[in-house]
Amino acid sequence: MKSEKKIALPGERIAVIEEFMPYSGSYPYAYEEDGNIYSSVVGIVRKDLSKRLIAVEPVPKCTRLPTYNDVVYGQVMSVIKDTVAVTKILGKEGGTRYEVTVTGLLHISQVSETVIRSIYDAVRIGDYIRAKVISRHGPPYLLTIKGRDLGVILAFCPFCHQPLRRHGTLLQCRNCRLSFKRKISAMYLV
Amino acid sequence: MSKASFEVIPHLKKKTIYAMLQQGSRIDGRKLTEYRQIAIEAGIVERANGSALVKLGNTMVIAGIKAGIGAPFPDTPDAGALMVNVEFVPFASPTFEPGPPDENAIEVARVVDRGLRSTGAVNLEKLCIVPGKHVWVLWCDIYVLNHDGNLIDASALAALTALLNTKLPKVTVEGGEVKIDERTLEPLPVEHYPVTVTMAKIGDHIVVDPCLDEELVMDARLSIAVNEEGKVCAIQKGLGGYFTIEEVHKAIDMAVQVSNELRNKIFEAIKKVGT
Amino acid sequence: MKKSPPVPLITPDGKRCDGRAFDELRPIELEVGVLKNADGSAMIRQGKNIIVAAVYGPRELHPKHLALPDRAVLRCRYHMAPFSVYGERKSPAPTRREIELSKVIREALEPAIFLELFPRCAIDVYIEVLQADGGTRCASIVAASLALADAGIPLRDLVAAVAVGKVQGHIVLDINHLEDEYGEGDMPVAMMPTRGVITLFQADGVWTPDEIKYALELARKGIMKIYELQKEALRKKYEKVIEEVEVGV
Numbered sequence: 259m260k261s262e263k264k265i266a267l268p269g270e271r272i273a274v275i276e277e278f279m280p281y282s283g284s285y286p287y288a289y290e291e292d293g294n295i296y297s298s299v300v301g302i303v304r305k306d307l308s309k310r311l312i313a314v315e316p317v318p319k320c321t322r323l324p325t326y327n328d329v330v331y332g333q334v335m336s337v338i339k340d341t342v343a344v345t346k347i348l349g350k351e352g353g354t355r356y357e358v359t360v361t362g363l364l365h366i367s368q369v370s371e372t373v374i375r376s377i378y379d380a381v382r383i384g385d386y387i388r389a390k391v392i393s394r395h396g397p398p399y400l401l402t403i404k405g406r407d408l409g410v411i412l413a414f415c416p417f418c419h420q421p422l423r424r425h426g427t428l429l430q431c432r433n434c435r436l437s438f439k440r441k442i443s444a445m446y447l448v
Numbered sequence: 449m450s451k452a453s454f455e456v457i458p459h460l461k462k463k464t465i466y467a468m469l470q471q472g473s474r475i476d477g478r479k480l481t482e483y484r485q486i487a488i489e490a491g492i493v494e495r496a497n498g499s500a501l502v503k504l505g506n507t508m509v510i511a512g513i514k515a516g517i518g519a520p521f522p523d524t525p526d527a528g529a530l531m532v533n534v535e536f537v538p539f540a541s542p543t544f545e546p547g548p549p550d551e552n553a554i555e556v557a558r559v560v561d562r563g564l565r566s567t568g569a570v571n572l573e574k575l576c577i578v579p580g581k582h583v584w585v586l587w588c589d590i591y592v593l594n595h596d597g598n599l600i601d602a603s604a605l606a607a608l609t610a611l612l613n614t615k616l617p618k619v620t621v622e623g624g625e626v627k628i629d630e631r632t633l634e635p636l637p638v639e640h641y642p643v644t645v646t647m648a649k650i651g652d653h654i655v656v657d658p659c660l661d662e663e664l665v666m667d668a669r670l671s672i673a674v675n676e677e678g679k680v681c682a683i684q685k686g687l688g689g690y691f692t693i694e695e696v697h698k699a700i701d702m703a704v705q706v707s708n709e710l711r712n713k714i715f716e717a718i719k720k721v722g723t
Numbered sequence: 724m725k726k727s728p729p730v731p732l733i734t735p736d737g738k739r740c741d742g743r744a745f746d747e748l749r750p751i752e753l754e755v756g757v758l759k760n761a762d763g764s765a766m767i768r769q770g771k772n773i774i775v776a777a778v779y780g781p782r783e784l785h786p787k788h789l790a791l792p793d794r795a796v797l798r799c800r801y802h803m804a805p806f807s808v809y810g811e812r813k814s815p816a817p818t819r820r821e822i823e824l825s826k827v828i829r830e831a832l833e834p835a836i837f838l839e840l841f842p843r844c845a846i847d848v849y850i851e852v853l854q855a856d857g858g859t860r861c862a863s864i865v866a867a868s869l870a871l872a873d874a875g876i877p878l879r880d881l882v883a884a885v886a887v888g889k890v891q892g893h894i895v896l897d898i899n900h901l902e903d904e905y906g907e908g909d910m911p912v913a914m915m916p917t918r919g920v921i922t923l924f925q926a927d928g929v930w931t932p933d934e935i936k937y938a939l940e941l942a943r944k945g946i947m948k949i950y951e952l953q954k955e956a957l958r959k960k961y962e963k964v965i966e967e968v969e970v971g972v
Contacts, residue, residue, distance in 0.1 A: 265965050267954050268872050269835075269880030269917045286837050286877045296917075298837060298877035300961050317961050320875035322762060323781060323844070360783045397783045397843050551826045554819045566908070566927045670924070680935060683910070683926035688797075688833030690920040693939055700932050 266297035266314050273312050278305065284313035322354060324362075324399050328391045331411070332362055332401070334383050340376045341366045345387065345401060361398040364389065368402040369441050380441035386412040388443050409443035421448050462665045469653040475661055476505075481702055483657045483709065488605060488717035490613040497586075498614025498636070500717070502606040505659060506596035508540075511588060511606035513614045513636075517577065517626060518585040528575025528584040532561040534592065534603055541595035559644065559684045560590070560604045563673030566681040567640040570611060574637040577619055582626050584616060586636075597660035600671045600684075601710075604644035609714050612638050613721065642681050643710040645703035646671040649689055654699055656706055670699050674707035728905035732890045739890070740901055741770075748885070748897045748945055753865070753956035755873050763874025765956070767866040770899050771856035776866035777849045778874040784845035795841035799829035801863055803852040809900065824860050831864050831884065831913040831923035837877040846876065857903040858886035864913050864923065869953055873960070881953050882922060884913035885945040887938040889928055894938050896945045910935075912942040916950035919943070 266272050272288065273295040280288040280295050287299050297303070299316040306312075324330055329351040336344045345362040349355040364387070369380040380403070381387060388411045389401040403409045413422045415431035415438075422429035424446050428437040465475050472480065484505030493499035496512035521529060534557035536544045549557070564570065575584035588610065590603045615633035619626055648658035648666035658666055668689025673682035680700060685691065691699070730740050738744065749770035758764035761777035784790040801824045805812045817825075832848065848870065850863045861884035868882040888898030889908035903909055908928020914921050921939075930938070 265958060265961055267881070267957055268878035269915065270954075271917070286840060296879070298879065299875055300872055300957050302965055316875055316877075317964055318763065318873055318875035320762065320781065323783075323841075356782070358782045358785060361787075395842070551822050554822050555826055558819060558823050562927045566929055675929065678932075680926065680930045680932065681928070683924055685827075685921065685924035686830060688830050690834045690915065690918075690922045691924065692920050693943070696921060696924065696939065697932075697936060700935060704932060 264303060265317070266299075266301050266303050268298055268300065270297050271295065272297050272303055272314065278310050278312035281306070281311040281313035287314040287316050288312055322356075324350060324360060324391045324396070326391060326394045329408075330362065330389055330391060330399075330401070332387055332389060334364075334381050334385045334387065336383060337377055340378065343377050343381050345389070347399065351388075360396070362389065362391070362396075362401045363398050364401045364403060368392070368400070368404060370404055379439050381410055382413065382416070382438075382440070384414060385410045385440070388445060403441055403443070406444045409441040409446075411443050411445055412447045413438070413440060423448050461661055465662060465665055466651055469650060469655070474655060476659055478657075480653065481656045481706055483706065484659065486605070486710070486713050488609055488713050490609050490717045491721045496610075497616060498610045498612070500606045500609035500613055502602045502609065504596075504598060504602040504605070504657070506594055507592075507598060507602045508594040509590060509592050509599065509602040509606045511590045511603070511610040513610050514587045514589070515614070515616055516585050516587075517582050517619070517628075520576070520580065520583040524572075525580040526576045526583075527572040528570075528586065530561075530564065530570055530572060530586045530588065532557045532564070532588045532590065532607060534560070534590045534599075536592050536595070540592045544592075544595065555684070555686070556600050556603050557590070559600055559671055559673075559682060560588075560607050562684075563604055563642040563644055563682040564607065564611075566673070567642045567675045567679075569608065569638055569640045569642055571637040571639050577626055578621055578624070582621075586611075586614070595660065597658050597663040598646050601644050601646045601657060604642070604673065605710060605714065608638075608641060608643065609717055611636055612714065612718050641676045641711050641714070642673045643707050643714070644671050644673045644682070645707055645710070647699050647702060649691060649695065654695060654702070656702060670696070672700055672703035674703050676711060678704045678707075680704075728901055730901070732902060732905060733893060739895060741899060743897075745893055745895045746941060746944065748948060749899065751865075751949065751952055753869060753952055755869050755956050755960040761870070761874075763870040763872070763876070765866045765869035765873060767862050767869075769856070769858065769862045769865075769897075771854055772852070772859055772862045773854040774850060774852050774859060774862050774866050776851075776863060776870040778846065778867070778870040778876070779849070780846040780874070781841040781844035781876070782847075784843060787843075790843040790845075793842055794838040795836075795844040795846050797829055797833050797836060797838060797846050797848065799825050799832065799848045799850070799867075801825040801828050801850045801852070801860065803855060803859070807852050807855045809855075824863075827923055827925065828860060828864055828867065832867060832871065832882055834920075834922050835868065835878045835880050835882050835915055836871065837879070840877060846871075855900070857898050857900040858911065860884070860923075861886045861911050861913065865949055865953060869956060872957055880915035880917050881950060882913055883916050883946045883949040883953060884911065884923060885942050885949060886911040887942045887945075889930065889934070889938075894934060894941060896941050910938050910942070912939065912946070914943065914946045916946055 332345040343364040347360040393400040498513040618632040669686040763778040864884040890906040910926040913923035
């Protein structure tokens, strides 16, 4: 798409419907009302002259909230019916931290390619996980930990509260000499 | 009725409300500029200096005036004070909760207060006893007893009626001391009669005196206080909708038109109890 | 009842107490992006008014039972600093006036925001009046709508606002502190300028319907001027940013 040197401002009319159609992915940055196309953000106007499409690319983007395919870090807060882990999303990979946390949901079907019986075999309350967002809208955001790099990155012993260490495919507490089952991320911290 | 159903059911009526407005009628059979049945009773609380009960359809509001002698505000040493407070009593609606007045109650109180204050409905200077020291302080407390929409108009009607109904004991100043003669009562110096007319914008239509069902689906609200000379003395737009300039002018004309009807109801009520 | 003003509000040669004509705005300075932590922010200086507005969000709404399933909740807090007022210190506790103004400012901004894009979220607008000089709610709206744009929140339009007043029988634009205190009437108006619709409308004082007509027209003209300044402020911040973006492409 060709860009214009001009910037669009919120509420500014950028075209009439006879000239251009708003590019579908651009809603609501460019939107149509009463035969006019308006911009709703400060952004760059882009036009596709052959397809007669117009779009606005926002410059200050409100992208603090997670979006599709974002990798996020979170802590499991509770488990519903052995199947869903309610997760507090603490931040996005790349630096965004959430002072006001965002809710994510991890369903048992999104843990691994194989069938597992209980979500407790993958994560436990208090675990820190690295997950990917698979919903486009939220909160709550749907998460997945399928994949080598995703899963638990830090967990603690339920008895002595020491960090668990990785031992093969299990996590181990050296104090209590106990092993725990988890879906461990390749990026497990200790 | 639970809180949720209280707010959700009217949305199901939305279609009906819109369709009926399209044909020029309303869900309760009124015309667009028609008020619900108004019943005003003055002086129903004897312990108060003045009081009034207003029923606007099923909306029920009571106002009581308590007067006391106090110090004036430092910036107006030679004038009495009038304070308006609105309380949404929890039993008035399943959506009202106990606690200090919320922003809605405060808004109603401030709109009523603005209407009374702008016109100088009560001549506060006449309420001064000793300048800078002793003045009459009037507390107008409005209690919402049943909420069926349009609390602003009902509260404004109740407040003005209660003020007209208020009698203050005669005071004399002897050697710097204020003496109150409880047996001789004098009416309050009420000089103007502002009434508030609230209109709801529903779709493209503007209707007077929205009932609760209409309030829950309305886009925006415009309250206009009009005094007896047909002048506007307070305006408040409410809710997250908007008005065009033409709609505002239309609303103001409507408010001026229907305000006389409200004022007459107050005068009738006052006449009944005798001043 | 009102005391007489310390200076004549209207001078014999038809000027106002600060030398302005009846339809003249005070000098306005707008700056976008003044706070680093906020998602969007703006500052306005209008006459002696100094007001900062900041936007946080959209973010998840806590407590969750307040969240709406189909749209974001807009929350707004208008607050005056204790040192912002003339005379005695203002208590920092929110007054009834501030609670009402928070509500009307929220309702003035609400129609402009695409709230339906962010279900179950909150958008928080914080407004601090650092120095008050009359017409603060209108100046707050001007700054808050810039802060919303700076946060990248999609808006149907900017919201611009101005207070019209009635001073010794004259209808004047953009009243200052003295005119507010000693004048006969005050009418704050906010509009979405390109749509020409009113989103905030209040008044006190006694007005004839014709005066209101004139006052609204005067307000509309003032709002259009303020709108131009708002656009200029946004351009000033983002023209540079956009050039960098374009080079990157």
